[in-house]
Amino acid sequence: MTVSDRDTLYELLDDLLPEREIVRSDVAGAMVEVIEAAGWRPPAREINHRADLDALPDRSVVLDAYGDVFQRRAGRWRTCDTASLGSDRVARYGPVTVLYVPES
Template identity: 45%
Template sequence: MNAQRNELAADIRAVDGNHDLGAAALADKLAELGWSKPRTVETPDDLDSLPELSVVIDKHDDVSQKRGGRWCGYETADLTGKQLARYKPIRVLFTPGGEG
């Protein structure tokens, strides 16, 4: 997470190093660079509604992918949406078709 924060800070300095842009203009410039608020899910139903092969990251920075309706990760296997939701907030990293 720190690497992402540092990259954002570097982009802010590059876009508005003189601090002369207003908040709206700065937001527009950062959006042009690809920055957006991460999508988060909070409930088991939210997790269960994500399509197969979606990828999420939990509060411990553990990554899981939905396979066969269950959530599988490097150190975790076969979690239900209810079990995974205990580790919220959960950010969506990828959904097939770019929905995430």
Template identity: 30%
Template sequence: MNDRDALIGIIEACTPRPVPESRKMATNILAAGWRPPARMISTAAELDELQSAAALLDSGRGERSELAAVIRDARGFVYSRDMHNLEEEVVHGRPAGWWEAGTSRDDRDSTTMTFPVTVLLDPTEEADHGE
């Protein structure tokens, strides 16, 4: 469910009967800059699903860094999705790789991340805001 649909549900739950303008209201609220609280992820399996290698390869969007998800771990370090080894992740069943922002350190995988992590950018959610 995208942010707009969630907001429509909230608006409609607060009214005694369906509001025909609820879609427009939700769109206008999002356009004004409101966003729900950041999503929290607490397991490596959930983090792997945030932006799975298989889905990126299937969509033809691998190797495009502007589509990388961004997270912050429990220690405050920020990471972006490693988009360069997607084929290896799929073929060898490896967990998702993440690069620490602003460093040249080797990437970490989801199993070595310090949880919980906060999703700072999910490109699929950002695309939904334009609906």
């Protein structure tokens, strides 16, 4: 879980708890720890537009609507059984689910 995902989860939990500020933030923090330890992660992001595919960095991995997996390398999308494809072509098989985005 990324720091951003963790912060989002904390905010959601904190908003659900009663207004007692000291207890509320401590409880929300503890809940985030338990949820994270249990392996929770946010739902995978779906992409429906070529521009969003173009914005993903190299080494990102996506799954298209037909179950094919593509990895972005040198600005092109590649899979084990096809020639490299541009984002416009991959977007036709969407929506695509983002499986992995490398951290900078």
